[in-house]
Amino acid sequence: xxxxxxxxxxxxxxxxxxxxEQIERTVxxxxxxxxxxxxxxxxxxxxxMQRGKxxxxxxxxxxxxxxxxxxxxxxxxxxxxxxxLKARIARLxxxxxxxxx
Numbered sequence: 001x002x003x004x005x006x007x008x009x010x011x012x013x014x015x016x017x018x019x020x021e022q023i024e025r026t027v028x029x030x031x032x033x034x035x036x037x038x039x040x041x042x043x044x045x046x047x048x049m050q051r052g053k054x055x056x057x058x059x060x061x062x063x064x065x066x067x068x069x070x071x072x073x074x075x076x077x078x079x080x081x082x083x084x085l086k087a088r089i090a091r092l093x094x095x096x097x098x099x100x101x
Contacts, residue, residue, distance in 0.1 A: 023049060024045050027041050027044050028041070
């Protein structure tokens with residue numbers, strides 16, 4: 001059971017979404033079943049929380065990368081490109097305004 005729990009959490013899905021209370025509750029159930037020693041339970045909770053944080057960061061990076069790829073494939077301009085165009089328009093408007101004066 002402990003190996004199964006570690007495998008699920010190492011995938012990151014469960015750990016990324018699980019709260020510390022949920023992890024502690026699950027580990028306590030394993031302690032009560034005798035599958036985890038009480039002396040190991042705190043370290044197991046800490047390890048699973050750390051894995052969850054790492055998995056969440058990895059998932060966020062993956063989502064961000066995929067969104068960028070999708071937007072690029074759809075020819076959606078980046079914020080930098082839009083900002084550059086705004087600056088160019090502002091310069092052109094100033095130039096036209098100066099010529100009209």
